[in-house]
Amino acid sequence: MEKATFAGGCFWCMVTPFEEHPGIESIVSGYTGGHVDDPTYEQVKTGTTGHYEVVEITFDPTLFAYERLLELYWIQTDPTDDGGQFQDRGSQYAPAIFYHTEEQRVQAEQSRDALAASGRFQQPIVTKILPADTFYPAEEYHQDFHKKNPAHYKEDRKKSGRDAFIEQAW
Numbered sequence: 001m002e003k004a005t006f007a008g009g010c011f012w013c014m015v016t017p018f019e020e021h022p023g024i025e026s027i028v029s030g031y032t033g034g035h036v037d038d039p040t041y042e043q044v045k046t047g048t049t050g051h052y053e054v055v056e057i058t059f060d061p062t063l064f065a066y067e068r069l070l071e072l073y074w075i076q077t078d079p080t081d082d083g084g085q086f087q088d089r090g091s092q093y094a095p096a097i098f099y100h101t102e103e104q105r106v107q108a109e110q111s112r113d114a115l116a117a118s119g120r121f122q123q124p125i126v127t128k129i130l131p132a133d134t135f136y137p138a139e140e141y142h143q144d145f146h147k148k149n150p151a152h153y154k155e156d157r158k159k160s161g162r163d164a165f166i167e168q169a170w
Helices: 066-074 102-118 150-160 162-169
Strands: 002-007 024-032 052-059 096-099 128-131 135-137
Touching: 002 066, 052 066, 052 096, 052 135, 066 102, 096 102, 102 128, 150 162
Parallel strands: 096 128
Antiparallel strands: 002 052, 002 096, 024 052, 024 135
């Protein structure tokens, strides 16, 4: 098993695209990249801890390749917006790929460069590619939020503008 860690705005919306694919063992919402040990959601959402909201995906690369995870990742985000994603603003919601191995770094950079060269976006691709840092799972109520609170999740996702952007841009 390997791990992949992605930031793409609100972590609630970053779970469902990766679910239910063969080889995806688990998806945990959490925080990484900051300077506060064991941060809480209340701390991270202020944007002062340096953390990103992320999902950490445990996967079997023989069943679901990292390249496929990257393909799914890109189409969940606006890779030209480093000020957050959709309605979620601030550095804690900025898009980033956190690599766990040198091979992941190379593949992430190649996929970013291919996206930039594709001409799909007029603005530069600003998604950061960073080394994986300590991962802190988010509080339990954030895990599988879309299943625990489906009405709230659907309302929040609709308000966010994410789906409208995905439909228009991808």
